[in-house]
Amino acid sequence: MTAADHRPAAFFDVDNTLTRGTAIFRFLVYWYAAQGRPPHEAVHARQRLKAMTVAGVSRRETSRAYFRLLTGASDVEITRLAGAWFLAEVAGGGFFHEPVLEALRAHRGDGYRVVLVSGSFSAVLLPLVEHIGAHHLLCTEPEVDPVSGTYTGRLPDHPHQPMIGSAKAAAVRELPPPHRIDLASSVAYGDHISDAPMLALTGRAVIVGDDPHLRRLGAHHGWHRLPKAPAPLAVPLPEPKPTPPGALL
Incomplete structure (x- = not known):
């Protein structure tokens, strides 16, 4: 295989890099x-995960804790709602x-x-992949029970x-051979120090934002930098379900 057979790639972290805010x-x-659940339930779920981070729990374990929230949810329904959510995000701008x-x-x-x-996971990311015309997606894949079609958590x-x-770096490293990607001529973008192993794999790297650890590392390697993503807008919410005829109010 000649050098001409290899193509460069641009690898992008998503949350707070390509997008404003954290998609999941x-x-x-x-x-x-x-689901008709009160707003404070989502707030409390997020606060519990933040508390884990403050207590020193690894990002890998807080990620696993997030996906436990999906336990029993229908894969088909999550995919449908994720598509609707993404369309609402794009329509709202920002x-x-x-x-x-x-x-x-x-x-x-x-x-x-x-x-x-x-x-993040594929149900949330696939609408984004289609929208921007990405060629490949490397992401977390929560387990779905093949019989019930529901997330196991x-x-x-x-x-x-x-x-x-x-894990990002390992997945990127394993992608090139079948897809003929030349890492030396590729570029990677990330916003958090946890993205550093991926950034270090490519010939060029771009830091997004102000993570002090990543900025120090970037200064050492001569990586470029883009500004921090602005704060996200309020999350668009689904239209409330109409009250069935004859229901008690």
Whole structure:
């Protein structure tokens, strides 16, 4: 295989890099609202996960705790609601971090393979993949029971699960051979120090935002930097379900 057979890729973290805010938490608010659950339940769920982080629990374990929230949920219903949520986000404007989205479009126009690498899961990410025209998706894949079609609340015993930290780098490293991607001529974007292993794999890297640890590392390696994503807008909520005729109010 000659050098001409290899293509560069642009690898993008998603949350607070390509998008403003964290997709899985924004979807959680939408999903709970679609079930008719009060807003404080989503707030409390997020606070519990934040408390785990403050207590020193690893991002891998807090990720597993998030996916336990999906236990018993229908895969089909989650996919449907995630599609509706994404359309509402895009319609409301302000979902994407524009400088990074512009960079993605430029890379794609230059013939790069666009790869999203995220700790989020496919139901939430696939509408985004289609919208921006990404070529590949590397993400967390929560377990779905094949009989009931519902989430078990667990992650499968597969490599790179959840897709966080060094798992991102390992997944990226395993992607090139079948897809003829040349890492030396590729570029990666990330906003958190946990993205550093992925950023270090490519010939160029771009830091997004102000993570002090990542900025120090970036200064050492000569990585470029884009501004921090602005604060996200309020999460769009689904239309309330109409009250059935004859129901007591």
